[in-house]
Amino acid sequence: MIPDVEREITDEAYRELEGAVGSENVSREPAVLDCYSWQPFANYNPERWVIRPVAVVMPGSTEEVQAVVRALGRHGLKFKAFSTGWGAYSSPTSGGVVQVDLRRMDRIIEIDEKNMYAVLEPYVCGAQLQAEAMKVGLNTHIIGAGPSCSPLASATSAWGVGWDCCYMSYSGRNLLGAEWVLPDGEVLRLGTLGSGSGWFCGDGPGPSLRGIVRGSTGALSGLGIFTKAAIKLFNWPGPPQVKTEGLLLDAQSEVPENLRFFMCFWPDRASQDEAIYKINESELCYIFSRTGLGATISIATPHLMKILTRTTALRNVITRDLKNGCTMIMVADSAGEMAYKEGVLAEIARRYGGAIINLTAAKPLIRMFLMNFLRATAVPVVFRMGGQMFTALDRNDTWDTQMDWATMGEKIKQKWIDRGGILDDMADNPYMVTYEDNTWGHCEEIFQYDPRNPEHLAALEPIFVEFSLEAVERCMEPLSSTDARLRKIISPMMGNYTGWQKKISAALDEKRAADTGMYCDEVDFDLEKVDPDIRNRFEKAIEKFTWTEDGPPESEAR
């Protein structure tokens, strides 16, 4: 049942919205609003869903966004921007919020081939931009949520990890000039755009506001609405169009001559980690990920996975013998470059005792895998096993710390698998990538569950708490940025960062027009409901790590 927390929009406010965008582009029909009250990811309580907006409005231009924001400010309503959606993060977090659906702003305004960037509106999706960029020998970073998501949204407002991060970085790092409608309706142009010099740089001339825009995650519409952004593009040495028929596991693509797809296995974690550092240092990869073999099996063949979990020898092969591995795609501008890269990879394999499987040789398989990786189209199959999945991530950091997080996550998962709280995917199911051919990496521990299973639903909150606690105890930042309860606990351990966010919010949003539930709001965490052992550990961690007025606490952990 949807909670009755929404306030109605007044007729006067509604008429103003109609005046701003045209009556055909605004609605308060309950059936329409309910369609916005569900997003496929992170919507883990089917009884609650997300909060229904009081109206939905679809502006078609920056001027219309300004008019909408100003109208809402006049009537004491809040706005929450929605570009392509996917997670519950793009939906309202409180009553009295109008969903600003940006789907009419769907143009690629410019692709600057020479300076390697594209200027986009919010509803352009990753697949759309990639298809256009490839025509001129360029490519775009596509996030892990898949190619249906908006590159503008992830660059300006929310996270930004993907399989291609080794080559194409993290979304927030690819943001160049941006056009930003502030909560009071004023337009702010960032980077070179702000000084009339075009879109090519996100940081000036003059002081950059990129830190305020992004922080570690992005404000998820808590600081306004981005209406245009320039995104950095990258080299694509393949054909202007990768001809593909079929979808997902049925996909068959023409594989470019100068592309290789490898799976690498290493004898132990230490060899794997060193090899991964070397692979990235050598700038070999276009796509790089470390994904547990069990994870691959669970998404491609979920029924078979259920049987495999009951085996012994096969399970050992998957979880022990082939545990330390990674997957990569290499591309090259010439045969000579490819030969060099293959030679370097072979040398790394020799040095660290690895074995490399060249999947390019297995043509039907690489034809199936190609766009599933290159365009990240494989993402929907992650939902096959139980119908839902969730994730536990810490802050991007060195590869070693990310592997520690993966190892710890596997242990927590195994405990909950044994208790029947989540589905058995053999526990080692991290989504791990490296950034910018560097030692910097990302790890989120994926777990899969069946939302129709009450035991699974009951386990979600304790799992979230346990992962959060582990992160705190390791001086890592858990997935705090979108949970107002956790933010209230974590912030005092991290220099009271929400205090600064609130000051920024107050400076830019005097009338409190933005929905800041995912940005800087805080609510109390009811630790009374948490398992006593976990609660004790949490309380000790809070005591140990909370900053005083003089700064960070003195502690052996620091």
Next chain:
Amino acid sequence: MASAYRHDVLDKYMSLSGDAIEGAVQTTGLSIGDLVNRMDEADERTVMKIDALLARSGPVLRLAANDRLMAAVSRILDVKAVRRAMVAAMRKSIVKAVSKEDGHAAGSGAKCAGPAPDGKGVER
């Protein structure tokens, strides 16, 4: 596995597997997605048989770590007749497994109709 990689056995095997899968696709008229889905519908007894076989294969697997043996295997895989025979054998196994799973008439070129109405594979 590292030994097999060092002597190019893995690369050669992947190439042969690809040819076998391609042959199976042509023979059965199934797509790769269909083949993956048939694999997903594998019978528990079949998987357990493979598990038991693997559990008994320790000595054989240890042989696979022998560099001299892998070097020899690699040379054998260079022989055209061996490659053809391996591809044919693997293709036949895949076709047989797929046909067992759903009662599909191998060689008909028709698309698979999916599992039987009771949700179980048809034994032949």
